[in-house]
Every structure is written in structure tokens, then in C-alpha cells.
Amino acid sequence: DSGVTQTPKHLITATGQRVTLRCSPRSGDLSVYWYQQSLDQGLQFLIQYYNGEERAKGNILERFSAQQFPDLHSELNLSSLELGDSALYFCASSPTSLGSGNTIYFGEGSWLTVV
Amino acid sequence: QKEVEQDPGPLSVPEGAIVSLNCTYSNSAFQYFMWYRQYSRKGPELLMYTYSSGNKEDGRFTAQVDKSSKYISLFIRDSQPSDSATYLCAMSAGSGGSNYKLTFGKGTLLTVNP
Numbered sequence: 001d002s003g004v005t006q007t008p009k010h011l012i013t014a015t016g017q018r019v020t021l022r023c024s025p026r027s028g029d030l031s032v033y034w035y036q037q038s039l040d041q042g043l044q045f046l047i048q049y050y051n052g053e054e055r056a057k058g059n060i061l062e063r064f065s066a067q068q069f070p071d072l073h074s075e076l077n078l079s080s081l082e083l084g085d086s087a088l089y090f091c092a093s094s095p096t097s098l099g100s101g102n103t104i105y106f107g108e109g110s111w112l113t114v115v
Numbered sequence: 116q117k118e119v120e121q122d123p124g125p126l127s128v129p130e131g132a133i134v135s136l137n138c139t140y141s142n143s144a145f146q147y148f149m150w151y152r153q154y155s156r157k158g159p160e161l162l163m164y165t166y167s168s169g170n171k172e173d174g175r176f177t178a179q180v181d182k183s184s185k186y187i188s189l190f191i192r193d194s195q196p197s198d199s200a201t202y203l204c205a206m207s208a209g210s211g212g213s214n215y216k217l218t219f220g221k222g223t224l225l226t227v228n229p
Binding site for chain 1: 147149151156157158159160161164203205216217218219220221222
């Protein structure tokens with residue numbers, strides 16, 4: 001158990017809908033990362049927050065947004081869902097940003113199926 | 116050219132074999148190198164973490180980094196069926212801006228047969 005908690009574990013939704021994925025980082029970790037994993041693309045970095053502020057952005061679509069709250073939990077919002085958004089979405093956390101030599105620890109993921 | 120290249124396999128070996136997994140990369144700014152193990156539909160689990168070039172050993176696992184060749188390896192000795200998983204290499208420049216992100220290889224699927 002990495003200490004990173006993600007909910008829900010599975011969800012099925014229709015195209016055009018909106019979903020919110022939730023993440024609680026490991027106790028004491030200030031950085032939260034979101035990754036998308038699909039069969040053809042592998043693990044793709046979406047976005048990073050550090051202590052409530054956006055720190056780095058990757059291949060995140062404009063239909064997707066995220067935020068980190070004062071209690072350090074984070075939410076990833078996916079809207080106008082398309083079939084191609086079906087994937088495993090992982091949250092990860094680290095004590096600080098990677099620049100200090102830390103690495104990141106992953107949650108178990110949220111499996112999204114868009115039908 | 117992708118930043119990180121990893122042979123997806125699949126790789127199938129008998130129990131007890133020595134397994135060699137490799138990644139190449141193109142970004143010379145990478146200085147932190149990691150190997151993650153991922154069981155099916157589970158979150159990636161950190162196996163090994165190294166900084167810059169050199170070797171690091173942890174039990175049956177040895178990680179090697181050759182920055183001059185932009186090549187990293189993971190060796191698994193006395194492989195066990197429980198080692199069957201997808202192994203992902205990951206790396207980071209570890210400095211400011213977008214370099215905070217980890218860049219992953221696509222993973223190599225390993226099966227260890229009893």
C-alpha cells in the first residue's frame with residue numbers, strides 16, 4: 001500500500017458526460033501528480049500540483065482540469081468525455097517536487113470506461 | 116524520436132533465470148532514474164531509484180545507469196513467478212518547470228514460468 005488513495009476505483013459513463021476523480025496523497029506529501037495510462041500510449045503525465053499551486057503541465061487536454069485543495073487532496077475533472085478517454089487514471093504524490101531527488105508513489109488508479 | 120524507448124516484449128523466462136530489462140533515452144538532462152513494477156491493473160510500485168551513473172543493488176535487483184550511452188538496465192537474479200509483471204523505466208531531469216515530471220517508458224511485460 002503506497003498510501004495514496006484514489007476514488008472511485010471503477011466508473012462507467014457515457015460520451016459527453018463529466019466525471020471527477022479524487023486523490024488523497026500520502027500523509028505529508030505536498031506534490032500531487034496525475035497520469036493517464038492507456039494501452040497504446042503508456043503512462044502519460046497530465047499535471048502536477050505543489051501545495052495547492054499548479055507546478056507543471058503535460059499532455060492534458062483542455063477538456064480536463066485539476067485542482068489541489070488546502071487539505072492537499074486533489075481532483076481531476078474530465079468533461080465532454082469521448083470514447084478515447086477510456087483509460088486508467090493514476091494519482092501519485094511526493095514529499096516535495098522531484099528536484100530534491102524524491103520520486104513519486106502511485107495510487108491504485110481509477111479505471112474509466114466511456115461508452 | 117521518443118524521449119524514452121523501452122522494448123515492450125513480451126519477455127518469457129523460466130524460473131531462476133537472470134532477466135535483463137533496458138531503456139534508452141534521448142534527453143541528456145535526465146539525472147534521476149527509476150524502475151517501477153506494475154501488476155495488472157494496479158498502480159506502479161517503485162522498485163529501484165538511482166541518481167546519475169553507476170550501479171545500485173537491492174536484493175535480487177540491480178539497476179545500472181550509463182549516462183554516456185543514455186542507457187539504463189534492470190537485472191533480476193533468480194527470477195520468480197511472482198516477478199511476472201510489467202516493468203516501467205522512468206526518469207526525470209529533477210530541475211524546475213516541466214522537468215519536474217517523470218517520463219516513462221511504455222513498459223516491458225515479463226512472465227516468469229514455474
